[in-house]
Amino acid sequence: MSHSIAILGASGYTGAELVRLIATHGGMEITALGAHSKAGQTMAEVFPHLRHLDLPVMSKIDEIDFSGIDLCFCALPHKTSQGVIAALPRDLRVVDLSADFRLRDPAAYETWYGNPHTAVEMQGEAVYGLTEFYRAEIRAARLVAGTGCNAATGQYLLRPLISAGVIGLDDIILDLICGVSGAGRSLKENLLHAELSEGVQAYAVGGTHRHLGEFDQEFSALAGRDVRIQFTPHLGPFNRGILATGYVRGEAEAIHAAFAEAYAGEPFLRLLPLGQTPSTHHVRGSNFCDIGVAADRIPGRTVITAALDNLTKGSSGQALQNANLMLGEPETRGLMLAPCYP
Template sequence: MTYNIAILGASGYTGAELVRIIATHPSMRIAALSADRKAGMAMRDVFPHLAHLDLPDLVRIEELDFATIDLVFCALPHATSQAVIRDLPRDLKIVDLSADFRLRDAAAYEKWYGKPHAAPELQREAVYGLTEFYRDALKSARLIAGTGCNAATGLYSLLPAIRAGVIGLDDIIIDMKCAVSGAGRSLKENLLHAELSEGYHPYAAGGTHRHLGEFDQEFSLAAGRPVAVQFTPTLMPANRGILSASYVSGDAQAIHDAMRAAYADEPFLHVLPMGQVPSTRHVRGSNFVHLGVVAERAEGRATIYAALDNLTKGSSGQAVQNANLALGEVETAGLMLAPVFP
């Protein structure tokens, strides 16, 4: 069976990544693409690297006919998604890539995003899109809330150890290096080449990053009690990729064993041999996550490393993986492309 797919917000980085992946998907067909400022343009003019594909032109959302659409990927900005999704047909399957439905608690959403949720009834319906931990619920979901890319990296690093009870819960520090495409495609002065290159820039320091809401939600659920981690992201002068180092207390071998047990049958999560560390260059352009555990010289201390591509496994690849589950397709369909190296 072939499913007709619409991508809302197709002129952004995650929209282009969705097109790149779905273009070779065995059972998905891109039937509609929407944009705001670039409505009326051909996709090849917005993204020349997609010029070889036969794609519909970009139109405004209000011009779309959803009667023949089976699933919508919503790659719109935060706060815009909830208003748009609220008005979509109720029989339509939706995978949202924004932050609008990630937090189950309406009060938590208001705390981290500074405004009340516009569709709280849908917020309660949404299934959190961390595929490997919510697989069964995703199979029957109508509305799927994709994770934040930083959040996914930290959650893959720490959830197995928290669930296994092999690390301390009150002294977790997550140090994350993040590529510039995670900030989106809109023009920003601090993302100009002269401002960004040849330097590293911590941001959202002091516990202000919005993905902390996802960490609080998921780590506390896994632990059965409140867990508040320390998290600092740093912008690095690279186009794609996230490299996370999580500093924890616990026995390194026990942590490694817990991670290997949790991910033994996962097609996209690869645990490296004990003591090896991952690199963003080894997952670039792919849906794979590489994870490593290193024992530190201080007894009872370890570092858990994770590397993923923020646009693929951190966002659009994850979205396609979840869509496969929601449509009853093979979970890995369209996603086994090898990383791009060098």
């Protein structure tokens, strides 16, 4: 049986990544591609690397007939997704890749995204899409809210340690460097090659990054108390990938053991031997997340690191992983592609 799939926002990076992954899935057929400025164009015109695929022409979202669609991926910008999803048929299963349904508290959404939520009645319905920690809820969900790519990386590093009680909660520091595709495909001056290449820059310094809303929500719920981490993201001169480095108070052996227990049997979370550190090179184009643990020279301090591809495990791969659960497919279907190296 093949599931009929629609992708809204197909002309963006995450939309193209969804097409790339679904092309090898075998149990899904893309029957509708929604776009705005690129409506009327073929996928081959917008993304020539996908020219070998037989795909529908991109159309305006309001021109799509959703009556035969089994699941819709919504890869639209935040503030746009909520209105579009609210207008979709109520029996249509949806995986949203935007930020619009990640935060359970409408007031928190307004704080971090600067405008009131316009589909508040749907926020309570949405299931947070960090697959490894919300599987049961995702299987039964109609609407799944994909995580932020930075938020996913940080949570893979910290959730098991908070749950196991092996780290201090009041002095967690997380640095992260993300490839430029994490900023989307829209033209921006600071993302021009001459502006970005040969340099690295911190941004959203001092606790202003929107993914902190997800960290606050998830870590505090896990700990049963308020947990606020110190987080600084950086923009790197490479296309795709995230490398996160966390500095925590706790013993390296206990931290490594907590990861080993939490991620035993997880197909996409690869714990490295104690003392080894991951690289974005080793996860590029894949749905894997590699995790490393190393003792710091300061007694009782440990450095933890994680690498994933922001477009795959951080976004579109995670979305497909969730869709597999929602449709009763094997969770790994279409996602066991080996990383692309070098």
